[in-house]
Structure formats: structure tokens, C-alpha cells
Amino acid sequence: MIGPGLVIGLLLVFGTLGYVVIEGWDPFDALYMTVTTLATVGYGEVHVLSTQGRVFTLGLIIFGVGGVLYVLTAMMQFVFEGHLGRNLERRRMERRIERLRDHFILCGFGRVGRQVARDFHEASVPFVLIDVNQPSLDSASEEGILCVRGDATDDDTLRRAGIERARGLVTCVNSDADNIFVTLSARALRADLLIVARGNNDDAAPKLRRAGADRVVSPYSIGGRQMAMLAVRPAAVEFVDRVLGRADIDLLLEDFTLRAGSLLVGKTVRQIGQEVAPGVLILAVRRDAHLMTQPPAETDLRLGDELVAFGTSAQLQQLEGAS
Numbered sequence: 039m040i041g042p043g044l045v046i047g048l049l050l051v052f053g054t055l056g057y058v059v060i061e062g063w064d065p066f067d068a069l070y071m072t073v074t075t076l077a078t079v080g081y082g083e084v085h086v087l088s089t090q091g092r093v094f095t096l097g098l099i100i101f102g103v104g105g106v107l108y109v110l111t112a113m114m115q116f117v118f119e120g121h122l123g124r125n126l127e128r129r130r131m132e133r134r135i136e137r138l139r140d141h142f143i144l145c146g147f148g149r150v151g152r153q154v155a156r157d158f159h160e161a162s163v164p165f166v167l168i169d170v171n172q173p174s175l176d177s178a179s180e181e182g183i184l185c186v187r188g189d190a191t192d193d194d195t196l197r198r199a200g201i202e203r204a205r206g207l208v209t210c211v212n213s214d215a216d217n218i219f220v221t222l223s224a225r226a227l228r229a230d231l232l233i234v235a236r237g238n239n240d241d242a243a244p245k246l247r248r249a250g251a252d253r254v255v256s257p258y259s260i261g262g263r264q265m266a267m268l269a270v271r272p273a274a275v276e277f278v279d280r281v282l283g284r285a286d287i288d289l290l291l292e293d294f295t296l297r298a299g300s301l302l303v304g305k306t307v308r309q310i311g312q313e314v315a316p317g318v319l320i321l322a323v324r325r326d327a328h329l330m331t332q333p334p335a336e337t338d339l340r341l342g343d344e345l346v347a348f349g350t351s352a353q354l355q356q357l358e359g360a361s
Contacts, residue, residue: 145190206232225250308335315356
């Protein structure tokens with residue numbers, strides 16, 4: 039709506055200056071005459087017009103009224119075509135995004151991105167979607183997803199998605215090159231950000247890691263491995279899927295990072311399973327990029343350790359409260 043507003047402003051300035059220069063009127067009388075002329079209300083002339091003034095008024099009526107009609111048409115089009123509603127909705131969404139903390143940024147809303155969004159929603163994980171495709175954004179908005187339209191490789195777009203406050207970023211754009219550029223941009227803005235990237239080809243994985251991705255996932259490789267495991271160990275795979283998918287059993291796998299102020303720092307694996315959250319099993323501890331599976335019961339936990347825990351939802355809530 040900047041264009042129509044600019045047209046009105048220019049017409050008012052042009053008319054006011056015209057009457058001041060041609061008729062020698064004071065600015066207020068000139069502005070009053072301009073407004074009544076453009077509004078076609080017909081209150082009459084403020085002062086008697088000279089011939090030059092009447093010629094100027096005729097031009098102001100012809101071009102000015104046409105300009106006003108253009109402005110009114112543009113405003114009606116803006117309202118009835120839904121632009122006003124979309125702008126209001128976008129501003130509401132921007133305010134909601136500004137209030138987010140410790141969320142994820144999801145880049146791309148294709149087949150893989152939709153599944154990631156679905157899993158985030160089922161796990162009640164807050165996230166913001168970035169995509170350049172307006173139909174995809176419209177579909178996501180209908181599902182209640184917070185969206186930012188733009189190129190995820192652009193720093194300004196990532197900032198609008200709240201990358202400074204984000205917990206992590208998942209990039210699953212169809213192109214490996216785009217995923218590499220998104221990873222580079224995100225890593226440049228946040229050195230400590232968790233980045234999970236999609237790699238379609240085998241040679242993309244090392245490039246994505248060099249670009250700054252913490253984890254690289256190949257949907258085709260994982261799909262093939264899943265099919266092979268289902269053929270060989272169907273019961274085990276079904277159990278793990280039901281646990282990770284939060285299905286109809288109250289057993290979950292969760293990971294926790296020990297941050298500053300955590301009550302778990304200094305405690306042993308045994309103490310966690312007996313005192314902090316009785317019954318919880320610590321399956322693994324990641325420390326300094328090394329994963330310790332089945333850690334000994336006397337292992338002391340340190341700041342920055344990542345725990346992989348297995349237990350009921352109530353037990354894991356106790357553990358989360360202490361971490």
C-alpha cells in the first residue's frame with residue numbers, strides 16, 4: 039500500500055504548491071482548496087481564482103480525481119483479494135516467532151520436510167518452517183505451522199526465523215548444493231548450533247560435514263537399511279519404532295544434555311537410576327564426540343555430556359527436571 043499512499047501525498051503537495059505559486063495563497067488555504075477539489079465535495083472556492091488558477095484547477099481535477107480513483111481501486115483490491123488478511127496474519131506470525139526460544143528451524147517442506155514437521159508436532163517440539171514455495175507455505179499455515187517465506191541460505195531469512203535463539207536447524211531441501219549453502223550460512227551465524235542436514239548422494243555427506251553439519255542423513259540409505267532390518271529382525275525393529283514413535287506403549291527413548299546448573303553433573307550413572315529417576319536406564323553417554331554405550335555404573339557425569347535414556351514418560355520427566 040506504499041504506492042497509493044505516495045500518489046495521494048504527491049497530489050496534495052502538487053496542488054498546494056500550485057495554488058501558493060499561481061494565486062499567492064497561504065499554505066493552509068491552498069491545502070484546503072486542494073483537498074476539497076480532490077474530494078469533489080464542491081464547497082466552493084476559498085478565494086476568487088484567476089484564469090491561470092482556473093486552468094490549474096481543471097488539470098488538478100482531471101489528474102487528481104483519476105489518481106484518487108486509482109487509490110480507491112487499489113485499496114478495494116487489497117482488501118477483497120485477501121492481501122490485508124495475509125499481511126495481518128504474517129505480522130501475527132512474526133510476533134509469535136519473536137517470542138520463541140529453544141526452537142528448531144526446518145528448511146524445506148517437501149516429502150522429507152513434511153515428515154519432520156509431523157514428528158516435531160507429535161513430539162510437541164516448537165519449530166519454524168522456511169520455504170520459498172508459497173503453496174507449500176499456505177499448506178503449512180493451514181496446519182498451524184509458523185512459517186517464514188524466503189531463501190534459507192540468506193542470513194536475513196535465518197534471523198527472521200530466530201536463529202539466534204534456536205536450539206537447532208534441520209535442512210532437508212531437495213538439492214544437496216542448497217543444503218550445503220544453508221549449512222554454511224547457519225554455521226556462520228551460530229557456531230554452537232546443532233545442524234542436521236539431508237544428503238541425497240553419498241559424496242554429499244563429507245561436504246556437508248565440512249560445511250558444518252553435526253549430523254548428515256540420507257533418506258534413501260536409511261530407507262534401504264530399514265527395509266533390510268525389517269526383513270531380518272522384524273520384531274526388534276517394530277519395538278524400536280513404537281518406542282521412538284511414542285506409540286501405544288509408555289516407554290520412551292530420550293536424550294538430555296547436561297548444561298550449566300544441571301543437578302546431574304557429578305552424579306554417577308548408578309545414582310541416576312536409583313535416586314534421581316528410579317528405574318531409568320542410561321543406555322549411552324556421548325562425551326567429547328565419543329559415544330560410550332552401556333556406561334559403567336560408576337561413570338561420573340560431566341558438564342556437556344549427552345545422555346541417552348530409556349524409561350517411562352514419568353521417569354523421563356523426572357530426569358528432565360534434574361537436567
